[in-house]
Amino acid sequence: MPFTPEQEDRIRALIADALGWSATLKQTRQAAQHPESRASQRDLAIADAYERGASLLECGTRFGCSPSAVRTSLHRAGVATRPKGPRPNSKRDARADAFAAQREAGATLEEIAASAKITRERVRQILTKAGVSTSSKDRPLTPEQRALVERYIRGSESLGLSASLAGVSAPTFRNWVLRCGYSPRTLKRPMQQRLDDKASEVARLYSQGQKVAEIAVAVGLPHPEAVYRLLGRAGVRPNRNHGAGRWSRQEAA
Secondary structure (H helix, E strand, O other), X not given: OOOOHHHHHXXXXXXXXXXXXXXXXXXXXXXXXXXXXXXOHHHHHHHHHHHOOOOHHHHHHHHOOXXXXXXXXXXXXXXXXXXXXXXXXXXXXXXXXXXXXXXXXOOOHHHHHHHHOOOHHHHHHHHHHOOOOOOHHHOOOOHHXXXXXXXXXXXXXXXXXXXXXXXXXXXXXXXXXXXXXXXOXXXXXXXXXXXXXXXXXXXXHHHOOOOHHHHHHHHOOOOHHHHHHHHHHOOOOOOOXXXXXXXXXXXXX
């Protein structure tokens, strides 16, 4: 059968009397009922520093104790702790201005992080704390940047060369192109176009009756098998017993 609260208090009092703890137990109960009565001068000093803007860690460093001990002192002094997060009077990161200037020039978070040798997330935190937007949608391109994009779209320069002329990296210039509503050119498209053009030329020569070996020499192919592949690309079904043997005999001769 469990004890009633009154019985538990009586048992504690008997144990305390037997061990000489009566005064200590009475003081402990009074302190529990009135927390402000057990705050020491040190607790009040810690509370004063904390209310002036110091963090738990800073108070601990100043008074030679851990942050958890500072929290306990604040509780004894009747001071509530602040929620986690940057303080209004917290110092601005010295790198924020440099990062903001790079961001304004069009640099990506990844490029800023690489130059500062920190993580992308840390760059984002510093810029956000400084009130600088990290979203590319919030930064309109300058007229000069748009002119460079138009030059790239209308010209034949590669994306890498255009980025070099603009003084930015290829990923940054690609971002400019996308934000202007264009699709960046890739190396794959010109290569496919060249293959299609060569396949058309091979098909034209083949339809005129030229041998595979002659076609390979005419278009600069190293082997007749390449001619067959281009004919297939052009939709032509060649006779593979016609021409390849002649090439072999010529080579042997």
